[in-house]
Amino acid sequence: MSATRYGDYAKDVSGWFLGMTGAQLAPVSVAGVPALIAFNAQAWAALLLCLLVWTLLVAALLVPISGRSAGRWVADLWLFSLGRALGWTVFGSRAAAGTAEDLSEADLPGVLAGVRTHDGPPFGQTFTRPVIVQNCAARTWAAVARIAHPGIGLAEPGERDRMGAGLAELCEIAARTELVDVVALQVRTVPDDGAERAAWERSHARRDAPAVASQVNALLGATLTPAAVRSEAFVTVVVGERRIARAAKESGGGIDGRARVLHGVMAEIEGALRGAVGCTAVSWLDSAGLAAAVRTGFAPGDRGQLIAADLTSGGVDGRAPATGVPMGAAGPTQALAEVRHYVHDAWASVTDTILLPDSGAVLGALAPVLVPATPGERRSVTVFLAPLPLDRATRLVGREDMSATTGNELRARMGFRQRARQRRDTERIGTADEKLAAGRALVRPAVAACVTVPATWPIAEHGRRLDAAVRAAGFVPLRLDLAQDSGFAAAAIPLGIGLPDRRGRR
Template identity: 85%
Template sequence: MFTRPVIVQNSAARTWAAVARIDHSGIGLAEPDERDGMGAGLAELCEIAARTELVDTLALQVRTVPDDGAERAAWEQAHTRADAAPLAARVNALLGATLTPAAVRTEAFVTVVIGESRIGRAAKESGGGVDGRARVLHGVMAEVESALRGPVGCTAVTWLDSAALAAAVRTGFAPGDRGQLIAADLAAASGAQLATGVPMAAAGPTQARAELRHYVHDAWASVTDTILLPDSGAVLGALAPVLVPTTAGERRCLTVFLAPLPLDRATRLVGREDMSATTGNELRARMGFRQRARQRRDTERIGTADEKLAAGRALVRPAVAACVTVPATWPVDEHGRRLAASVRAAGFVPLRLDLAQDSGFAAAAIPLGVGLPNRRGRR
């Protein structure tokens, strides 16, 4: 299609990444069988990523953005008739002024992150350098796209080029700039001679300040919480209440990080946990202590994981970060409390990232694959 997907190099973390914008019909109106199929498709996506032995992290990001009305304004300008009835025009203007501030738009991104330690040998076989890494990354992108379009149920998967990624980063820092960017794109498509997009160098904030419990960037302020996932797991769509804004003009972001472990490392990890659980249960039984409910649940969980690994499933390390963004003149702490309340209402435990709001915001709202930290022994 004569497109050039951008490849993101993180020199500090020694990773390479590619970002895709996805369109999905959602699960709100889906039947239970369809939801089960989508959940199985997500599990299959993680298994594909694990079998490649290249993917470090899959980051699924969803933004709930206030609607700026740019598309509606362009449509009205193109279809307004001079002989239209005054009452109809007045009713349409009233509906636009009333409904647009309360409307929201949803945009979703998928970021595929590959570590240099994993891609290095394959890239050398493909020619070396940036080109070799791009060839390897494009192969992984094709596998991920096939899973997204198939069992996951995405209707469109668009790998972002440099201009589109710059716009996604800019709207992540400044949600109010989206209307101007969309209006310029629509005007240029209609034949107007004007500059569109935003340079990558100008995609970040002009000024930023990391406070104790929130992050200020330009005219906006954000609060980021990580979400403690329960041991018992969660159903598909359980995090949906976190994305619901509590007031007009509020932007919510949610990023789920899925780090599939290689099969050999997953087997060693489950084997160590099984040995520890078995030894602990035998020692408690010899000393006459009764086995607690949590200990029984952990033993069952380890046994289930071992069976799934033997059946070809993947062991995935998950993490979730949620962010709320409001104008800097609004009471930021109050909206942070509302975000924490939404997380608790969904059945999870929020953890505020004190003294790390800047990096937390980058993980939750910017689709560049910044998220899970490295651990010792990770290859």
């Protein structure tokens, strides 16, 4: 497999017995005991009833419906209804209510409510102070960087292979640190508000310019600016408290100690990004930069005002305007989580998870998902890469090997022919075992895509267009029903939140 094609992946959770996990196998086995008792007693009517109940239970536990089993759908719907009845799906900011005491403290909805930000110690040769993001609920620490990359659309095949190998090297470096939980790569295509162009025109306009030239320039700006888009990319490095606690204690403890340990990880990640990955710029965000990134995530239309204020920060008539936005006002003033979409201020969003195809994915295949369907639409895609420690990866591959071997032997004894997909899975497990033995990393990936439009637009139609774009790229979309607020936070807000933990291992 080339560096630009990714296909060595499997299910996130693979059962150790015929594809069933222990939580699934136990109730299925227990529910089958009454049927065996009825069969032994030759009570045929009771046997038929027990088999019917057992079949319904198996279907509810094992048959997926839009990514979840029937039992999981019932539980999630009940929890969503409970949250709506208690008012948990509605958010109102403290700044809008006039009750905010400290505007430097983050005030965000939903799964972002546990986020706190801290100014870390100086970092790098320029002695900047990147903000340290603390997630009290997930017990993690993170740092966010804005990156610039030339893209791979016009890259030569050799350069594209080098970039793909550089991304794999980035994951291996993150795994070798034994500190990184998740590396999140986020790309947002936002409508061009024309703020930079307007500032350039003001500084380069000539009073003696021909009237026709000025008229043509104004016409081009009015026609092309609404259809133009601007891309911005972020990298978020997330470190778990369990992994960083001992190293932070050796570095002085407290927030500064954790920031110093995180600075070492940031330097390694930055080296990989500037190296083989091919990034031309990597700048770790301070408090003002992160607040602007979060605010433009919730309200894309506010970017023009923020950029215009920054460009005119020199002041007019000796008076400097107020620039930026405090972290306490970076979130929405109001938000409402619906079943199939999420409403935040004057905007509405639909989020899909993207399922990887069985045939593999080519590097850059997600590019069509980022193309807006209509002017004024914002698209966001976040790729989560969670490198697994070597011992845990070895156990996972060993469990998959045992499950595949058991299934193949049972099918052979029952006289069933081995299918192509089963042969491919067996080969994939063997390949993964060889790569682990060679020192490669096992990574747990996840992808979330989001479309954001004004709340007055038909959000259901734009959600269908997002689904169509995902299918056109060769992937399978899966709408995050009943969890649109969490999906939006994962896909559009660069805070590293979105990939669920597995059994509290952070």
